[in-house]
Amino acid sequence: MVVIYLIIVGAAAGFLATRLMKIEADIVTTMAIGIGGALIGGVLIRFVLQVAGFFGGFVGAVLGALLLIWVWQTYFAKK
Secondary structure (H helix, E strand, O other): OHHHHHHHHHHHHHHHHHHHOOOOOOHHHHHHHHHHHHHHHHHHHHHHHOOOOHHHHHHHHHHHHHHHHHHHHHHHOOO
16 A cells, blocks of 8 residues: 555656756656655655655655656766
8 A cells, every 4th residue: 555655646756856857758757757766765754764644755755756866867867
């Protein structure tokens, strides 16, 4: 159930993160970034910081998605 929640929140977080980082991406890439960020951020927020609830999960998902975009741009994107 938690994974489904992170996927749904991740899709929204991916959209928000791509807009904050001014990335033009298709829907599938945006959702993948958000879901990856949600899994990263959700785990960090829930287990490390012990923050529970929708708001904590959403903040973690957005932060995780932003981190994932930054890592991608820094290390993997071709310039």
